[in-house]
Amino acid sequence: MGYVAVTGGEQAISASLDLNERRRVAGGRSVDVDTVLSCLPELVCQVQSEGSLWAPEVAAVAVKQACGSVEEAVFLMRAYRSTLERLYTSRVIDTNEMHVDRRISAAFKDIEGGQILGATRDYAHRLIEFELADETTADVRDRLRELEASLDASAVETPAGVLDRVPRVLTYLRSIDMVRDYPLDDTEPVDITKTPLSFPAPRSVILQALSRGLTQAVIAIGYAAIRGFGLSHPTVGELRRGTVAVTVDAPGAGADASEDDAYYLGSIPVTEVESLIVADEVDEDGAHRSALDVGYGLVVGSDESKAIAMSVLDHSLRADDVRFPTQDQEFVLYHIDGVEATGFISHLKLPHYVTFQSKLDSALRSMAEKEDEADA
Numbered sequence: 333m334g335y336v337a338v339t340g341g342e343q344a345i346s347a348s349l350d351l352n353e354r355r356r357v358a359g360g361r362s363v364d365v366d367t368v369l370s371c372l373p374e375l376v377c378q379v380q381s382e383g384s385l386w387a388p389e390v391a392a393v394a395v396k397q398a399c400g401s402v403e404e405a406v407f408l409m410r411a412y413r414s415t416l417e418r419l420y421t422s423r424v425i426d427t428n429e430m431h432v433d434r435r436i437s438a439a440f441k442d443i444e445g446g447q448i449l450g451a452t453r454d455y456a457h458r459l460i461e462f463e464l465a466d467e468t469t470a471d472v473r474d475r476l477r478e479l480e481a482s483l484d485a486s487a488v489e490t491p492a493g494v495l496d497r498v499p500r501v502l503t504y505l506r507s508i509d510m511v512r513d514y515p516l517d518d519t520e521p522v523d524i525t526k527t528p529l530s531f532p533a534p535r536s537v538i539l540q541a542l543s544r545g546l547t548q549a550v551i552a553i554g555y556a557a558i559r560g561f562g563l564s565h566p567t568v569g570e571l572r573r574g575t576v577a578v579t580v581d582a583p584g585a586g587a588d589a590s591e592d593d594a595y596y597l598g599s600i601p602v603t604e605v606e607s608l609i610v611a612d613e614v615d616e617d618g619a620h621r622s623a624l625d626v627g628y629g630l631v632v633g634s635d636e637s638k639a640i641a642m643s644v645l646d647h648s649l650r651a652d653d654v655r656f657p658t659q660d661q662e663f664v665l666y667h668i669d670g671v672e673a674t675g676f677i678s679h680l681k682l683p684h685y686v687t688f689q690s691k692l693d694s695a696l697r698s699m700a701e702k703e704d705e706a707d708a
Contacts (some may be wrong), residue, residue: 377633383409432574500569546670552643557658566607607643
């Protein structure tokens, strides 16, 4: 839908835009793009994820232009993305090939390949470090040298390449037929940046919409599904975070071209989650037994909460018997789109003189009729 256009007096609108720009520069200081990239990497990553475009420098400019507003920066990214020509379609990315820097399981203590904590705030005390208020660039460089020396001294030697092919935790459960896996669909995926949402939506649409949805909305609705407004209470079977390579086939290559013939474009950071949800099923003999459903989440960047919530909603939206809003495709997929939601809410600020006057006239007539009935 996207309510974004506005018409009105050109002079007033121009002055409004100038006032907004003056607010941006009123501090008299400029933050360069490199500073945004280095100091606010997770904000830049969120803008790229929700904007459906991996372009760090462009995202940093969008963050600067939007004065840190995530919604506005994502809007700018999607608008810019719509102007780009699409020249190639990448090869299917196999996350088994992920170069992992963090990988944990809440379901098993001992997993093949080991638990890899990596960089995380999970174990940090949430206390404001007020000394950061006076931190200088020199302090940052000194701290970096200290940390690198400390990490190098305490690092456990890791065999070369061991993080490139980390086995999946759920492989064992699949081998003993303990999981009801998510459906595999090899049909051509629908591109939701080109095709409007329609329902029922195929799984490719559901996963795309969840992955690029407003982070806080995906987490909030996923939380609702867990809290009792749904039937998807998960255990994280595996969470892995790392980078995956993006490649395209060489020009003129056939469908059977080998991966060695592909061109490497670069790597992007992703976070992947497979959650386990206990469910009941009926076998061929009519007997009930418990099984484990699998919910899947994969987001660009390192937002683990979003990836987990996505896995919850992936499972919720596969429900045959829709009992809760969190299981309704239209409710979830429409309302997690940040640009759509912001656009619709923002359009309420535009003039609605005619429609409101009509509602007011109707209300006044109703009041007058009730007064006449009371007098009679």
